[in-house]
Amino acid sequence: LPAMDPQRALTVLGAVVGEAAADPSAPASVTVADVVWDRFAPAFTRIRPGRLFTELPEARRALDAASGGDRADADTTDALRTRLRQLDERDRLRYALDLVRTEVASVLGHAGADAVPAEQAFKDLGFDSLTAVDLRNQLATATGLTLPATL
Known part of the structure; x- marks a missing residue:
């Protein structure tokens, strides 16, 4: 996970928190991260196999590409x-x-x-x-x- 530009991170976090405040069914917690999915998802699921990232298109593509190896x-x-x-x-x-x-x-x-x-x-x-x-x-x-x- 590379470091994020602080201003970008705060802008994104502010937008997510603002949306969550308006929606009572929003998740109780959020994370803002600049993830390099082609490196992170295969490494993470190699250690902890599971379906955690199956709903994220970027992670799914990375996992599909890695499984072809x-x-x-x-x-x-x-x-x-x-x-x-x-x-x-x-x-x-x-x-x-x-x-x-x-x-x-x-x-x-x-x-x-x-x-x-x-x-x-x-x-x-x-x-x-x-x-x-x-x-x-x-x-x-x-x-x-x-x-x-x-x-």
Whole structure:
């Protein structure tokens, strides 16, 4: 969820609250957020499957697009397995480390994996809970694997 322009957020919130005040059947609470649905909805429903976003057209489109990736995920996983089988143990570890460093660099906005020290803890690199979820999602995409929320 990117930060909203404060003036825009207050304008939208004022309009929603004004409409709610005129309608006794309006929801008791509202949230104003600038949601990037193609990133948020698939990540959220991967952790908490459900129908929460089915009534929101933007979220529904994002979920539909994400569900079309099942075959691509299987192809990615097969390609990764094939590649790892071709390598000896030392090279497999190096390949996996390079993959993780590349995705970490992407999440943190670095130019490449060389900007990410292999021995440095995620916390020391600047990770928080949101960037950790982004990393998990990018690793899932890069490997085709379904990764746990606690990764």
